[in-house]
Each structure stands twice: as C-alpha cells, then as structure tokens.
Amino acid sequence: MISRRDFLITLARLAATVGGAGMILVDPDWQRFLLGGDSGLAFGGTYLDELVSSAPKARYWTPLTIKGDGYSPEETIVRCLLCANGCAIVNGQRGRCRTRMNVNGELRSLVYGRPISIHIDPIEKKPLYHYLPGAAAYSLATAGCPLRCKFCQNWEISQASPEDHQVSFTPPAKIVDGAHANKAPVIAFTYNEPTVFTEYLTDISRDAKKQGIRSVLISCGFMNEAPLAEMCRVLDAIKIDLKGYSEDFYRTACGAELRPVLRSIKQIAKSRVHLEIVNLVVPTLNDSDKMLQELINWILGEVGPDVPVHFTRFHPDYQLLNLPPTPVATLERAYNMAISKGMHYPYVGNVPGHPGNHTYCPNCKKIVIERQGFFITAMNIKDGYCKFCRRKIAGVWT
Numbered sequence: 001m002i003s004r005r006d007f008l009i010t011l012a013r014l015a016a017t018v019g020g021a022g023m024i025l026v027d028p029d030w031q032r033f034l035l036g037g038d039s040g041l042a043f044g045g046t047y048l049d050e051l052v053s054s055a056p057k058a059r060y061w062t063p064l065t066i067k068g069d070g071y072s073p074e075e076t077i078v079r080c081l082l083c084a085n086g087c088a089i090v091n092g093q094r095g096r097c098r099t100r101m102n103v104n105g106e107l108r109s110l111v112y113g114r115p116i117s118i119h120i121d122p123i124e125k126k127p128l129y130h131y132l133p134g135a136a137a138y139s140l141a142t143a144g145c146p147l148r149c150k151f152c153q154n155w156e157i158s159q160a161s162p163e164d165h166q167v168s169f170t171p172p173a174k175i176v177d178g179a180h181a182n183k184a185p186v187i188a189f190t191y192n193e194p195t196v197f198t199e200y201l202t203d204i205s206r207d208a209k210k211q212g213i214r215s216v217l218i219s220c221g222f223m224n225e226a227p228l229a230e231m232c233r234v235l236d237a238i239k240i241d242l243k244g245y246s247e248d249f250y251r252t253a254c255g256a257e258l259r260p261v262l263r264s265i266k267q268i269a270k271s272r273v274h275l276e277i278v279n280l281v282v283p284t285l286n287d288s289d290k291m292l293q294e295l296i297n298w299i300l301g302e303v304g305p306d307v308p309v310h311f312t313r314f315h316p317d318y319q320l321l322n323l324p325p326t327p328v329a330t331l332e333r334a335y336n337m338a339i340s341k342g343m344h345y346p347y348v349g350n351v352p353g354h355p356g357n358h359t360y361c362p363n364c365k366k367i368v369i370e371r372q373g374f375f376i377t378a379m380n381i382k383d384g385y386c387k388f389c390r391r392k393i394a395g396v397w398t
Ligand code: SF4
Pocket: 022, 080, 081, 082, 083, 084, 085, 086, 087, 094, 095, 096, 097, 098, 099, 100, 145, 146, 196
C-alpha cells in the first residue's frame, strides 16, 4: 500500500509532469511540505532548498497582482513572459517547464548555473552544417523544457526537474574557462530547451564573446520575441526545430503551438545570427506529402532558399516506442521535394553515409563539403566560395 507521504510526492510530481494550462496547482496547505520546508523530504529535500534559496531573479516576467493593492508578496501571482506558454504562477509554484518558481512574488530561475550535462561534440552533431565546419562545441544543458514532445530524444533531461540532478553551482566564467581549456571555439546550449536557462546562457555568451569564443543555440523556437531579441544580440548561430507544419501536430505531439515557432524563425532570419532548421520526420505523424510540402513552401517563402534545412530520421524513443524509425525513402522524398522547389541546402539527417549528408554547390552541383557521419572528409569551400565554380556558399566559414 502506498504511504501518505509517497502519495503526496507522487501527486506533486504528476502535477509537475502534466502541467495543465501552464500553471501547476498544489493545495497551499501542502506547499511547504512538498517544497521541503519543515519535512526536508519532497523533491530531493535540502538540495531543492538550496536551489530555491540561491536562485537568482529571473528576467521576463510581470506581477499579475500588485503589492499595495491589498496583496502581500506571498499572495502575488506572476506571469512568466519567457515563452509562449505564458504561465501564471502562484507563490511557491513553478511554470510548466519546472525551472521558474514564484518565490514570494518574485520569479526565480532554478537552473541558473546548474548545468547537468556537459560534453564536447562536433558542431555537425547539433546539427549546424554551415557554421564553422569541424569545430568542437562545448555543449551544455540544464533540466527542463516548456514542451512535451512525445518523440523527445533527450527526455531524461528535458522532462526532468532541476532537483532530479544534484549539481554544484557553475558560474558563467567557469563554462567559458572549460571551453577555453578544451580548445573549443564554440559553446553550444543544447540537449534540453535552453530557453529555460536564458539568463544563464546570455551571461555565458557575453563572457565568451570577450574571449573570442562564439555561442550557438539549439532550440524549439517557442520563446517570446523580447527574450529572443536579447539572445540574438549575443548569440552567433541558432538551430530551430520546426517539428511539423501543422497546429494540430504541435498541439497533439508536442503540447505546444506552431505559430510562435514560425515567428521566431522569421525573427532570427532578420537578425545577424546564422540560422539552420531541422525537421524531425516522424512516421505517420508529420511525414505526409502535404505537410512536408507546406513546410518547404513556408521556409522558401519566408526565409529563402539559402537557409539549410535538415530532414532528420526519427528513432523510437520516449512515448513513441511503437513507431518504426523513419524509412530512408521518406527522408529522400522530403529532400527531393525541397530540391525541386529550389531549396539550396536540404539534408538527409541521422543517416550516416547517405549522399544527402553532403553539401552541394547550388550552381555546379559538385560536393563542396563531404561528410562521413559527423566528420568532414573533404572541404571544397575557399573563402566562402565553391572551389570549382566560385559560387558563394551561404554560411559562416571562418
Ligand atoms: S519559460 Fe517556463 S515558466 Fe516561463 S512561460 Fe515558459 S513554461 Fe512557463
């Protein structure tokens, strides 16, 4: 039989997992108990206490009830303005991403300085194919994500809460030092949805810039306009997952909306930041000719033929273990549709050794970057131009 204590903890975790319409509601009488308070039990106990007490004030939020209107700080509800979920959060609770908490009327970031995963990857793994090919990317993630994609390949961290992985505080300068010590010219914010740690990533990027290290973001594009504008001021490249050209698909498969993602892509395309797009093609869910064609048409119409687009293979994961991996023929269909519509740099992703993994010159059609998996085996771009016909190849090469 489940104990009363286990029941409450399970209830709280369910609330955090389900999330509802961007607001997690737990009976205030249990709040102190669930947050550790007197009991020191729930959500990892003292580690959560430490997270909350050291969490810095977040950016991008507003109080919904104003002090002086008869509300005490403890009664103040705040609205988070970081992403399109727009969570309204009562005192002691968090938004849908589980990383931002209302602490006595002030929104705090529980993931600032708390990376739970750090690796060095080739930049091709992000994937960014037209940005410093072959560069090592010092890559990091925290817990948390505003979305609930059923096919998430990193769900262990994206769907985790900050207290699920106990790590010590890592200031931005230490991340920059880590990249420097490992001779990585790029820092990548990736694996989970980095928007949830926007305060941390922008501080890191500013520090990195001073040391000549560039910063890239791997994102679902669900953030609001103002935080994205701040990110674009300090980042050098952004890869956006455009998961499917359908509101219904976004709602049912991701618990999100398409419209904010399209807005973000257009905003990045107008900025100085290098942009690439990934479309993870999931069998039966977003692989119809109609959806692929609409996605291709939108990209060509709104951001043009020079933005690289990766049609990437799905592997069964998380809540979609029942589906097979994407047939290579499906990815080739998407690739050929893109080419026939005039897209210059489509790719077949997650299929090592496939010819659709190379970069071809749009003019002479010769291979200008040859890849084997994540590695460059031939480079035929010189000073940004095709070595064979001297056509300019879109991207950042040095
Ligand atoms: S960033 Fe998190 S708390 Fe803020 S609106 Fe999005 S899901 Fe809600």
